[in-house]
């Protein structure tokens with residue numbers, strides 16, 4: 001068994017990582033940290049893990065977590081991740097960072113949207129962890145920057161189409177809606193039941209911090225600078241993201257051409273499902289899985305192409321993708337521990 005550790009085990013992505021590791025044939029969780037629950041048994045704090053994790057939470061001490069772990073998952077907020085990564089790497093551990101700290105290549109862009117960067121020297125070695133696009137680089141990486149949840153739902157449908165020149169790189173619009181677990185497990189007024197239940201609204205309409213990350217990867221795919229209009233929405237459910245993307249077709253591209261392009265890009269991919277005509281992505285069909293579903297339609301009036309993607313923000317949007325990256329970095333079967341199917345109602 002390969003020993004792994006988690007910094008930030010008391011949050012939603014941390015507990016999801018523990019669930020996935022518990023079902024993984026070759027990984028063993030050897031340490032997990034939490035400030036709030038330090039010293040308490042993991043399965044007392046999270047009853048869902050009873051019998052599956054026999055550890056108590058320890059301090060957020062990077063060097064201690066790296067000791068005895070081949071790989072450490074950083075399931076902590078941005079800033080905390082860049083503070084821990086140098087020590088973890090220096091101690092010889094591989095690192096999968098679920099935060100945004102190493103996703104944006106240009107430090108000035110990162111600092112504009114986030115905060116001053118305390119470890120910019122690591123940006124050049126960080127690999128952007130979308131295995132469907134960067135699999136070979138991930139395999140050799142010491143530090144992987146796991147993509148954002150909204151970002152994965154926008155890049156998977158769009159990147160192959162931009163690379164193939166099937167859609168115009170300008171004028172792209174993405175409307176995405178996320179379940180509440182996307183905002184993490186800390187108490188916030190806007191996330192309590194009375195505010196979220198039976199409600200649906202947009203937020204961050206002047207600019208969400210995932211926009212520059214999307215534009216970075218979309219521009220690389222298009223070979224030209226891409227500007228995207230992105231609007232996130234909060235859905236009254238716990239998990240799941242549905243993105244609807246509007247794009248202007250190029251060279252007469254239609255739904256069939258889009259599906260053929262996706263099939264070429266993803267036909268062999270274990271976690272991307274291109275849905276046949278007549279079926280559209282649905283969050284319930286990917287809930288708890290590492291899958292992304294893709295669907296397409298052409299608006300008969302405007303001629304715009306509508307792309308749809310569904311994923312679970314905590315699995316393919318965070319911890320599942322982190323596990324997929326860890327599998328590649330450790331030389332394991334990429335799908336190990338990730339073969340769960342969604343629950344039907």
Ligand SMILES: NC(=O)C1=CN([C@@H]2O[C@H](COP(=O)(O)OP(=O)(O)OC[C@H]3O[C@@H](n4cnc5c(N)ncnc54)[C@H](OP(=O)(O)O)[C@@H]3O)[C@@H](O)[C@H]2O)C=CC1
Nearest residue numbers: 008010011012013034035036076077080099182184185318
């Ligand atoms: N939720 C989601 O769907 C997604 C989340 N992400 C990213 O993953 C990371 C974790 O998110 P999520 O699990 O939702 O967050 P939560 O708020 O649910 O959990 C945060 C975790 O980080 C720990 N933590 C908080 N502050 C610090 C600190 N200064 N140093 C070390 N640890 C700290 C907390 O531990 P304690 O309070 O016990 O000390 C807790 O375990 C974030 O960077 C987030 O942006 C990425 C994609 C999707």
Ligand SMILES: CC(=O)N[C@@H](CCC(=O)OP(=O)(O)O)C(=O)O
Nearest residue numbers: 099100148149178179180182183
């Ligand atoms: C519903 C909700 O609030 N979602 C979060 C998703 C952000 C997230 O987790 O993003 P990083 O991985 O880049 O930190 C938000 O909009 O801030």
